[in-house]
Amino acid sequence: MTSYPPWNRIAIVGVGLIGGSIGLALQTRQLADHVIGIGRSKSTLKKALECGVVTEATTDLKTGVQQADLVIVCTPVSQIVPIVKQVATFCKENTLITDAGSTKAALVRELGTTLQNQVRFLGSHPIAGSEASGPQAAMKDLFENRPVVITPTEETVQQDVLHLKQFWQALGCQTVELSPEEHDRILALTSHLPHFVASSLAATIQPDQLTLSGGGYRDTTRIAAGSPHLWTQIFLENREELINAIEQFRQQFDRIEKALEASDSDQLFNFLSEAQQNRNAMGN
Amino acid sequence: MTSYPPWNRIAIVGVGLIGGSIGLALQTRQLADHVIGIGRSKSTLKKALECGVVTEATTDLKTGVQQADLVIVCTPVSQIVPIVKQVATFCKENTLITDAGSTKAALVRELGTTLQNQVRFLGSHPIAGSEASGPQAAMKDLFENRPVVITPTEETVQQDVLHLKQFWQALGCQTVELSPEEHDRILALTSHLPHFVASSLAATIQPDQLTLSGGGYRDTTRIAAGSPHLWTQIFLENREELINAIEQFRQQFDRIEKALEASDSDQLFNFLSEAQQNRNAMGN
Missing domain, CATH: 3.40.50.720 (NAD(P)-binding Rossmann-like Domain)
Known part of the structure; x- marks a missing residue:
């Protein structure tokens, strides 16, 4: 007890x-x-x-x-x-x-x-x-x-x-x-970055295209429905660490885009396998 | 009937x-x-x-x-x-x-x-x-x-x-x-881009950081658990349209990052509101 x-x-x-x-x-x-x-x-x-x-x-x-x-x-x-x-x-x-x-x-x-x-x-x-x-x-x-x-x-x-x-x-x-700093560094990656990315994705795709979207779009953008007011505050309060997290995301995003541009199927496969392995560490 | x-x-x-x-x-x-x-x-x-x-x-x-x-x-x-x-x-x-x-x-x-x-x-x-x-x-x-x-x-x-x-x-x-072309153009945005982004996000965040993740990370990265083999093929088959879709995503991503770097709360709020509105068009 x-x-x-x-x-x-x-x-x-x-x-x-x-x-x-x-x-x-x-x-x-x-x-x-x-x-x-x-x-x-x-x-x-x-x-x-x-x-x-x-x-x-x-x-x-x-x-x-x-x-x-x-x-x-x-x-x-x-x-x-x-x-x-x-x-x-x-x-x-x-x-x-x-x-x-x-x-x-x-x-x-x-x-x-x-x-x-x-x-x-x-x-x-x-x-x-x-x-x-x-x-x-x-x-x-x-x-x-x-x-x-x-x-x-x-x-x-x-x-x-x-x-x-x-x-x-x-x-x-x-x-x-x-520590407060360590908290903000990790949460920038595990919470604020996903919201930032989900909102960017939701902003990219127009409502008239959604008829042809499925579970992938639905899950990936779900949190973009959260309060713009609250999230503006969170992003600004943790601005520096979020900018660092965005930089880390860009490195991965650039890496997979290069593989796509080069039509490099091995690199694409390795990248997607690594992402899958990370994701599976959490479970559904 | x-x-x-x-x-x-x-x-x-x-x-x-x-x-x-x-x-x-x-x-x-x-x-x-x-x-x-x-x-x-x-x-x-x-x-x-x-x-x-x-x-x-x-x-x-x-x-x-x-x-x-x-x-x-x-x-x-x-x-x-x-x-x-x-x-x-x-x-x-x-x-x-x-x-x-x-x-x-x-x-x-x-x-x-x-x-x-x-x-x-x-x-x-x-x-x-x-x-x-x-x-x-x-x-x-x-x-x-x-x-x-x-x-x-x-x-x-x-x-x-x-x-x-x-x-x-x-x-x-x-x-x-x-038409086959129109299909590929729309699906690049509504299906292949979300997978591409979700995988990049899953690749950015390491398993040891996941203890401090919540529903946001879980939903946003769920599809990254899909088959690397199948998705490598899909990305390569629709390479050109996917590259166009990535370009459209980058424009939005750059736009919100600039607002964050400038600590521009109005622009951040407007961006997140637009994303929320698009997302709400689908429902939960």
């Missing part, structure tokens, strides 16, 4: 798919008696209460976080820094704040590790999601067996790492520790 | 996923009493008989096709030309031969429309499939509501077009007529 940190009152800022699913999982697994949803939109909070993803809800950040044992900021990435700064002025001394954002280095550079009143920030990135959004899309098992990256810095208190690990593990996640 | 051509004995050369599914659909829909499977491997033919995808099976091409009313060549693309030429020497006068290959212009250039003994070739491309292969993967509903392209030339007899349309419609397909 994994132990759970002494957190009974958890505040979630932003009760969309991710925040809502955390709230649902916390209640299903009976890990906290109070799950407070905080948001700007009354109608979203109303939906969150109706769907049972939170036990309480408020549009007032101060009211929402002042008694919380843990605050999780689940807003779009561009809002994380200003919200964490505000939360730090409202919450109890020594409270831990985490997030669920897709990029980390820029956040941590701006926020640091220790804020005022010994309030501390320690980043989390649960690698789970879908194209759906809003509290009504929340799922109690969204995090089950999914990896979550925790991104401590040299200043991070070891007990915070331990507690945050226990927290995510209690939600069913497998925890991985990486 | 759509009428069905006067074909009761259908020969299928190559009883893998596509050939096997045609055989299964013909029998399920009671469209032909004799479905003759022809292949080089006795064990594959044995499986095909066991799975009930054909009613008879033989490794001898002549025996298999000599009484057939329609011959469908469902082999990998590089074998279609030599096999159609052989079939023409063995089958009855006036027989129609079709195929299920993913590329068309090179085939038709080499084969022409009328072969010896008034035997005629008219290309088909059912746009359906999966990563699975072999007769055991055959599905009776693989073609239901799927598009199939029929590629007549100026020399094609109109009755053959009508009969072949009726044939595929009887299997549940929606038929589309395109």
Whole structure:
């Protein structure tokens, strides 16, 4: 039995798919008696209460976080820094704040590790999601067996790492520790680059040609249906590492195109075999 | 009720996923009493008989096709030309031969429309499939509501077009007529380019980084698990049109990369919105 940190009152800022699913999982697994949803939109909070993803809800950040044992900021990435700064002025001394954002280095550079009143920030990135959004899309098992990256810095208190690990593990996640920079470098390749490529492909092919497309186009471009607003932010937050990842993709793309131009069937076959082998490492 | 051509004995050369599914659909829909499977491997033919995808099976091409009313060549693309030429020497006068290959212009250039003994070739491309292969993967509903392209030339007899349309419609397909060149131009974009891009992406990301990948990578690279052998052939058969499609992809890819390098959030947002709109035209 994994132990759970002494957190009974958890505040979630932003009760969309991710925040809502955390709230649902916390209640299903009976890990906290109070799950407070905080948001700007009354109608979203109303939906969150109706769907049972939170036990309480408020549009007032101060009211929402002042008694919380843990605050999780689940807003779009561009809002994380200003919200964490505000939360730090409202919450109890020594409270831990985490997030669920897709990029980390820029956040941590701006926020640091220790804020005022010994309030501390320690980043989390649960690698789970879908194209759906809003509290009504929340799922109690969204995090089950999914990896979550925790991104401590040299200043991070070891007990915070331990507690945050226990927290995510209690939600069913497998925890991985990486520096914020290492997190961004890997995610640029495994998440941001696929989105960048899928969107480029979707932009290339016009809707009137889609009658003659099949499962290949459908799967390859599926994530291009994701929110342009969110992904613009993610790309800009992780701009440098994404540019590096694009460079690595271009090297492979150029290599296979050269083989095609030269009608070199051996090189084409070897390239496709290598790609197949990499892909098979994941399973369907 | 759509009428069905006067074909009761259908020969299928190559009883893998596509050939096997045609055989299964013909029998399920009671469209032909004799479905003759022809292949080089006795064990594959044995499986095909066991799975009930054909009613008879033989490794001898002549025996298999000599009484057939329609011959469908469902082999990998590089074998279609030599096999159609052989079939023409063995089958009855006036027989129609079709195929299920993913590329068309090179085939038709080499084969022409009328072969010896008034035997005629008219290309088909059912746009359906999966990563699975072999007769055991055959599905009776693989073609239901799927598009199939029929590629007549100026020399094609109109009755053959009508009969072949009726044939595929009887299997549940929606038929589309395109010239072989137009078929290859569109499929380069909607099918071959996605495979090319997915394989480049899979080649870029190493297996040890996949622990931190999610649904985005999984969907975007799924088709990279397809057969390197088959796809090498398809790429080479449709080399020129694929190179054109790659050029169109590069224009979009360069455009979004420039926006990223310039940290231009408006341009990034507009690009991603356009891609989202195109993708939404297909549905999930």
